[in-house]
Amino acid sequence: MKVEGKARIWKNYQKEIPDNDFFYVRSCVRQNFFPGAETTFLRIMKDELGINVYDDPAHTSCTGIGYHADIVPFDTTMTVVARQFALMTEKGFKNMIPSCITSFGLYTEILETWEHHPEVLEKARKYLKEATGRTFEIPENLSHASDVIFKFRHKIAERAKYKLINKYTGKPLRVVEHIGCHYAKMFPSKGVGGAEYPYVLTGMVESFGGEIVDYPERRSCCGFGFRQYLVMANRGYTIANTKKKFDSMDPYKPDCIVTNCPGCPMFLDKGQYAIAELEGRVYGDGKYGIPVLTFEELAGIVLGYDPWDIGLQVHQIPVEPLLDKIGVEYDKSAKYKGIGGRDLGKPQHSKLIKAYIE
Amino acid sequence: MGALYDELAKDIHLQEGLNACINCGTCTAICPAAGFYNYDPRQIADIVQQQDDKQIEELLKSETIWYCGECMSCKTRCPRNNTPGQIIIALRSYAQEHGYFTQSEKGRQQIYLKRTVGQWILDHGYCLYLEGVGTDNHPEQGTIWDWRQDNWTETMDRLGANYQKAGAGAMRKIPEEALEEVRKIFEVTGGMERFRKIEEYSAQKASEMGLEDEEYVKEVYTTNSSQDNK
Known part of the structure; x- marks a missing residue:
């Protein structure tokens, strides 16, 4: 037909x-x-x-x-x-x-x-x-x-221990979805939802109980730009583009960001730290920043996996405020432990954003 | 039209990336590089489609072709199915194959990329191999990166990686036979030749600038004259 x-x-x-x-x-x-x-x-x-x-x-x-x-x-x-x-x-x-x-x-x-x-x-x-x-x-x-997690999002939601609902207000968490440029901008028909309306992360977030935040720079690049980040002399390109996204999304008060590209979460996470160090500006609540997750981490959180098994301790922006809003049960003192509870010390807090919350 | 253009036109990136540019500027409007640098992908497409060797040669020597971040946002939006980002890949390839890249500050940075990303691929089978790559060169990586560098193997183990060990898993030690195959692919397909050219032309330039090898690499990694920053 x-x-x-x-x-x-x-x-x-x-x-x-x-x-x-x-x-x-x-x-x-x-x-x-x-x-x-x-x-x-x-x-x-x-x-x-x-x-x-x-x-x-x-x-x-x-x-x-x-x-x-x-x-x-x-x-x-x-x-x-x-x-x-x-x-x-x-x-x-x-x-x-x-x-x-x-x-x-x-x-x-x-x-x-x-x-x-x-x-x-x-x-x-x-x-x-x-x-x-x-x-x-x-x-x-x-x-x-991320396409495969998207395909099975309903099954994951059925098995989930937590929903993306703010336990203090009962309202859906507000989530920024950030799609890696090379997912669908080059070949729109190869991505779920194409380049203009990619649905791969939105579908996941909605199935897990959250609400998507729309904002002007939603589709702009995280700022990586390959040689633009890799070489120190060019890194202004990266941080300027990261800042453009945060300035655009911040008024919409997102609770977290989820990404499907491996690089973007690094730039959006570390970028908030760098902007705070350079300009004294902290996004989100003005205290801890906006937590940034990979799609695997997001699925792991709703499935009730231990946050420190899935790797949330290696983020610069602390995830504890988000975990608390979802109502995740976790052991704060185990955040930086190695295998068998081995003491690995702790990262230093930065000038404006704490790495962890006591 | 000219011999240089004819050579450039053999690159599949140019064949795929340039059809007929109508100079509408949509690419420039969407371009992250154009927001940061005085950079105009529309002009790149226009100059190349004019097939004027003199102008193309100027481009090859310029800072301009190194401003693109290859995000390829331009591909989505062009109403005539051009991709300035692909034209850029063709120009950068040509600039390295024929030595033009050392004539610009940004082009000279290729030696640093070859010595890091290129060497990591050949030695380890990964584009990034970051144990020991600390906040001295990447201060924006933050305090968490210092902690991870101090506990690299322990954090890898804690998170289920298989760091430097045989078998499957994240950051496993890629078998020597696999690395040997990758190196052979580089040899057969022109990857190693590209690396050799980057080294040779960079050594010439370092000598012209009166810099030792190490000084030259540091210079290209850090120097930013900001002449085209907005």
Whole structure:
């Protein structure tokens, strides 16, 4: 049947997300900054949803940050990605889920390029064979890890211990959703809801009981800009763009921010600290800032996982005010403990924002 | 039209990123870099589509092509399906392959990116490998980063990572055979050649500037003349 009219338009905003058997590729940024988020993702997949996810020790970085910092040529990047596809093929998987948005965007770009330029695909096959002896199949489905959590959001909500409801007021928590630029700005049809109305995080937040905050700079970049952050001399670009977002969202009084890109939560979290140090401005309540979560952490919180198992202690902006609003039971004194309760000391408070609350 | 443009036009990023720019400026309106720098992606598209080698050469030597953050917001909004961000990737590639990049302050920064991100990929299989990369170079990482650096392995273990160990997991030690395959891919596909060119042209420039290697890298990492900041 031919799909016409509004149904056809709406179809462009839908996305097919498989329900099982995923080959997982990790994110360089998430592994360094939020390793607990990836641990939590796999825990939810396996323990809550009973989904088969394979985590291959032999996969590597996709080189995406190198590609967008322009030191790694496209032919190199696409062949490294082809190697990841080869590992997936060898293990008998057809669905790939990157943890990283830069990877997701890059894999999408590579697949689109191969589709439009078959000679480039042939080149990738030749390069990979020559360098590694491997061959590969193109994935039947490429979804971001946040797409999979989105798909199972109702099931997660059914199993949830907590709702995103402010226990003091009984009202839904007000959540800013921030989508990584490379999720759908390059290839809108590849993201849930497209580039203008991405629904991937909104759907999660609404299913978990929260309310989405709309604000003018909702779709603007967190400020990473690859070389713009990585080189100290350029970092004004990053902090200026981060500040633009916070100045825009702050009047709407969000209780927290949730992100699907691994880099954005780092910039939105550390950015608030840097702006406080530079300008003396603290967003949110003016005291502790606006807590920033990854989508895995958000799902982990509602499922009732220990906040220190999912990694909320590695955020600069303290999460305790948010946990208290939700009514999460947790042990404040265990925040900075290592395995077996080993004492790892505590971070220093910054000038204006406390790292933890006694 | 010119030999330089013809060479540049072989880059798939230019083929995909430039169709026919109507100079509407929508890309500039949406661009995070244009909000911070005196930077105009519309002009980049316009100059390149004129195929005038002289103007393109000026671009390759300029600070301008290094201001884009490759967020690709321009791709979503262009009514003619151009992507100035892709044109930028083509120009930056060309600038590095032919040595123009050392003629601008921002272009010279490529050596730092190659020595960090590039080396981390080859040595460890990760774009970022941040144990020991502290708040001296990244003060905005905050007090929590100092605590994490002091307790890097312990916090990795606490959060279920598999830091520097064999087997699957976050920050695992990627097997040597896998790293060897990645290095071979870099060799076969021109990645290693790109790295060698960045090193060679940077060494020449360092010598011209009368700087030792270490001084040069520090200089490019920190110098910001702010000439185009808004």
